[in-house]
Amino acid sequence: MNSNELTQSTLLITGIMASGKSTIAQHMAESIPNSVHLRGDVFRKMIVNGRAEMESPLSQAAIDQLRLRYHLAALTANKYCESGFTVVYQDVIIGEILNDVIAMHSKHPLYIVVLCPSPDVVLNRDATRHKQTYHSWTPHMLDQGLKTETPKVGLWIDTSNLSVDDTISTIHRQLNQAKISND
Numbered sequence: 001m002n003s004n005e006l007t008q009s010t011l012l013i014t015g016i017m018a019s020g021k022s023t024i025a026q027h028m029a030e031s032i033p034n035s036v037h038l039r040g041d042v043f044r045k046m047i048v049n050g051r052a053e054m055e056s057p058l059s060q061a062a063i064d065q066l067r068l069r070y071h072l073a074a075l076t077a078n079k080y081c082e083s084g085f086t087v088v089y090q091d092v093i094i095g096e097i098l099n100d101v102i103a104m105h106s107k108h109p110l111y112i113v114v115l116c117p118s119p120d121v122v123l124n125r126d127a128t129r130h131k132q133t134y135h136s137w138t139p140h141m142l143d144q145g146l147k148t149e150t151p152k153v154g155l156w157i158d159t160s161n162l163s164v165d166d167t168i169s170t171i172h173r174q175l176n177q178a179k180i181s182n183d
Contacts, residue, residue, distance in 0.1 A: 010176070040070070
């Protein structure tokens with residue numbers, strides 16, 4: 001892949017919690033000139049009072065805040081793209097809402113990479129992280145939603161047995177499969 005392909009575009013990296021999004025997004029951003037690592041969860045963390053927790057089942061307030069978070073991320077990505085940056089945006093986007101997120105990113109080229117390691121690998125990764133994210137959800141529940149309810153768009157990578165470098169290389173090699181038409 002020529003890094004110029006990604007100029008002034010957004011590379012969305014999604015997957016379930018603890019699938020490696022933060023690590024891969026940071027390394028991808030570091031491999032691209034003039035890049036930004038946009039962490040979608042930052043918009044949730046900005047809510048001081050009234051934040052709806054992302055617990056199963058999602059409340060209407062949680063769904064509304066997810067939509068707000070995705071919308072704010074799209075606006076932010078757009079502004080960075082307009083300023084000449086490539087945005088590597090990471091967030092948990094599972095289910096049909098991915099189609100809405102794609103529509104929110106219609107001003108600049110969009111690439112989507114879905115990290116989908118096995119639920120057992122995710123559970124092991126989560127146990128060794130500084131923060132444990134699985135409480136009311138399980139990796140198996142989210143993996144099921146990812147695989148059965150999420151539109152099959154972009155590049156899906158089973159990273160169960162891939163290193164960070166192998167994953168980055170795979171994304172670079174198969175970037176054309178990640179491109180989403182903005183027409």
